[in-house]
Amino acid sequence: MPQRSGPRIAVIGNCQAVGTAQVLRLLLPDARVETHAIGRLARQFRDLDGLVRHLRGADHVFSHFFPGGFLPGGNVLALQTRVPHLRLFPTIVFPAFHPDLVYVGDVASLRLSTLVHGPLGPSHSAIALCGFLEGLGVTATLGLYTDAVFERLGYGRAWEEGAAHLLAAAREMQFGLEPEFARWSRRGCFMHDAHHPRLPVLGDIARRLATEAGLKPLDLRVEDYLPDTLVDEAMWPVYPAIAERYGVPAQTLFRARPVRGRPPRMLDLPGFVSESFAVYARLPRERLVCARIAAWRADPGIRALFASAGGA
Numbered sequence: 001m002p003q004r005s006g007p008r009i010a011v012i013g014n015c016q017a018v019g020t021a022q023v024l025r026l027l028l029p030d031a032r033v034e035t036h037a038i039g040r041l042a043r044q045f046r047d048l049d050g051l052v053r054h055l056r057g058a059d060h061v062f063s064h065f066f067p068g069g070f071l072p073g074g075n076v077l078a079l080q081t082r083v084p085h086l087r088l089f090p091t092i093v094f095p096a097f098h099p100d101l102v103y104v105g106d107v108a109s110l111r112l113s114t115l116v117h118g119p120l121g122p123s124h125s126a127i128a129l130c131g132f133l134e135g136l137g138v139t140a141t142l143g144l145y146t147d148a149v150f151e152r153l154g155y156g157r158a159w160e161e162g163a164a165h166l167l168a169a170a171r172e173m174q175f176g177l178e179p180e181f182a183r184w185s186r187r188g189c190f191m192h193d194a195h196h197p198r199l200p201v202l203g204d205i206a207r208r209l210a211t212e213a214g215l216k217p218l219d220l221r222v223e224d225y226l227p228d229t230l231v232d233e234a235m236w237p238v239y240p241a242i243a244e245r246y247g248v249p250a251q252t253l254f255r256a257r258p259v260r261g262r263p264p265r266m267l268d269l270p271g272f273v274s275e276s277f278a279v280y281a282r283l284p285r286e287r288l289v290c291a292r293i294a295a296w297r298a299d300p301g302i303r304a305l306f307a308s309a310g311g312a
Contacts, residue, residue, distance in 0.1 A: 006030030007215065010055055012076075013064030014038055016091055016202060019229045020062070023199075023206035026225055027217035038064065039111065041071045048073025052082045060213050061086040065173070088173040089209055092201055094166055095194040097246065098236045099150070099158035102126045104290045116287055119267060119275040120234040120254055123193060127153070128273045130293050132280045134306040138273050144309050145269060147241035152305060153296070155242065180204045189248040193236035199228040233257055 009031050011021040021035040036044065036051075045051040048071055055061050061083055068075045080086045095101065101123050106114035115122040127149070131141030150156065163181065170177040183204070184190040190198050203222035210217040237251035244250070254272045256265040267275065280288060296302045 004030050004032045007059040008032045009060045010034050010058040011062050012036045017064060019202040020206045022226060023203050023222050026222060027210055028215055038066045038070050048078060055083045062089055062209050064091050089205060090170040090173060090175050092197040093195055094162045094191050096159035096162045097189050097191050097238050098194045099155040100125050100127055101194045101236055102290050102292055104288055118279045119272055120256055123234060126292050128276045130296050130306060132277050136310045138277055140309045141273055142270055150241055189238055192230055196230045196233050199223050
């Protein structure tokens with residue numbers, strides 16, 4: 001295979017950065033594209049000075065936001081002051097198709113190691129966790145997965161609120177996504193779960209990065225040429241009531257992250273809730289921290305909703 005001799009591009013970020021870099025390699029056949037995971041920056045470069053030295057040889061640097069604590073010496077904004085050609089690009093988070101998904105534990109740290117892991121890794125059902133903390137059993141909790149309950153819990157506002165947050169965050173880093181979001185919305189369900197977009201979304205992000213950097217990406221549909229690497233993450237279903245709301249296909253099975261060489265492990269809703277309860281029962285309650293659940297449990301109306309399910 002001939003060596004690439006074009007521009008050197010560094011992509012820094014979370015799991016979405018891997019797919020973005022993969023698309024850049026496709027669209028820019030001569031580019032030399034490298035990926036650096038935020039969680040491994042300290043191991044790779046020791047501190048901010050080490051990363052700055054490495055990036056000085058890059059023609060283009062594209063990065064997700066990362067806070068302090070990942071790399072001694074500063075966060076991504078400190079990095080940008082020393083690498084002026086660094087371009088921030090947004091992480092795509094959109095919960096409308098999967099509004100029940102929450103993370104549990106120290107979410108603010110942005111580290112997977114600080115999160116509680118259940119049957120699907122770090123992603124949990126807010127209804128299941130609240131049901132457990134309110135003393136419901138599995139059967140009673142399953143009775144809460146209805147459109148009426150979803151509406152009372154605010155899931156019907158997830159599109160409006162999620163779009164507003166995503167678009168505002170993108171504008172803040174001078175990467176407005178209004179045209180792209182309109183296009184994604186017409187495609188149906190464009191997320192694997194609330195935190196993992198499908199490949200065409202990453203394709204649009206990568207094409208924007210390349211074009212606005214003055215490069216000339218190939219004009220092709222990336223999904224026709226590349227595998228979707230985020231399919232290898234755990235997959236969350238679109239509950240039937242949510243699917244009907246948005247006119248997309250319903251899904252009823254949860255899929256754990258595949259283990260190489262083995263068929264994927266699938267769980268229906270009763271199996272997922274049952275296994276989640278088993279995980280929660282083994283943990284001290286102080287580890288079951290989730291801002292959404294705390295807000296629900298502080299709301300007398302929502303607590304009454306869960307209590308009525310327990311008395312049914």
